[in-house]
Amino acid sequence: MNFILAEEQLMYVETVQRFVREKILPQVLSLEAGHRFPRALIEEAWGLGFLNLCIPREVKDFEIDIISTALIVRELSYGDTGISTSAMCNDLANAVIAQNGSDEQKRAFLGPFVEAPLIASFCLTEPGAGSDNGAMTSFIRKRDDGKYVLNGDKCFITNASYASQFTVFCKVGKPGGVMMACVVIPAESILNAEIRPQATGGREIILREGGMIMTGKPEDKLGQRLSNTATVTFEDVVIDETQIIGNRRLGFKYAMDVLDYARPMVAAIGVGLARRALDVTLEYTKERKQFGERICDLPVARDTLVAMWKKVELADLALMKAAWKVQEKTEDRSLFASLAKNTAADAALFCTTQGLHLHGGYGFMAEYEISKLARDAHIIDIYEGVREVQDMIIGRELV
């Protein structure tokens, strides 16, 4: 075992770092202030191969392993975690298909993402079913002709306003029952040219096969303002059997499997953010002098910087271990995925709070990046399972 990156991994890291340095960081504060979805940057990231990392070799000609995926997400997140959240959401939606779809489904539902910079949504959360996904009420009812009809409301859905395809979890069998299915709904191909600069309203998508998808107005969020989040309503959407992924009763298992894959990626988002907070704070405290000394040389402030560095490095270790466990499909991968997510969220929250504090009053000003990072950090501890849910998983595995 060693911690030396393979040549290919180094190349990924350096390419993303260059993209972040040249394309994201110089404009991140102005983009974020405009609360605008950075579609052009996402397209550029697609062109460089940073999107759709989970698409398998049989569809894309090449494959990116989980550790490399975590490295790419971590480096992209150093630039902006809204952008990396939107980019990663394609993988969240598409990993279910890659992991459980038939060859035909992989070609049909993943192929378009290789051909064009399309965006996908992963629809699990509902207004009454957040941490407790099993309480969802979205339902597919079987018709006499063998097709199904989907009705339901989803909330907090990343990329919803721009998605060309929706991966949706819903109940099947009896409404209120326990069986869950996973269905894929290709909606419409949305490319940059067809998008208004800022989607301020909702979308109504009339589906050729029957039914309608409605997305709400993009949510006005505390942070991660460069990712898009909206509600999605499915009204009498006709679902063919070919749109049901794998076994139609195993949706819950598929959702849990994909979260095992995705939690290290959220950890990667947290580590990237925490490292950025450390770096901007180091830069600031090396510049600013008080009591005749650089702030970074004042002993108590130095201790805070050391504590921040430790959090970043430990979270990075937890991330790499979880990515390795998920890559090797070890029995205890859920345990380590949850550990990495919690450790990275803690690092992001700690480093942004302490980093803002070390900026003094300037840290409270919007023109200092640390104030944006502090807003962005909170969601790491919430999406893809709140901290307590990760602890529940860890506790369950332990005993």
Ligand SMILES: Cc1cc2nc3c(=O)[nH]c(=O)nc-3n(C[C@H](O)[C@H](O)[C@H](O)COP(=O)(O)OP(=O)(O)OC[C@H]3O[C@@H](n4cnc5c(N)ncnc54)[C@H](O)[C@@H]3O)c2cc1C
């Ligand atoms: C910006 C953003 C993007 C998102 N993107 C997506 C997406 O693309 N797709 C998707 O499906 N969902 C998405 N989500 C939803 C996200 O995963 C949920 O918000 C999250 O799982 C928590 O659910 P909830 O908000 O309903 O909180 P709740 O489940 O209501 O929890 C609220 C609080 O209750 C406490 N709590 C909950 N459960 C427990 C427990 N078991 N033990 C102890 N305390 C507990 C915790 O303190 C928790 O923070 C997104 C959310 C946001 C904000």
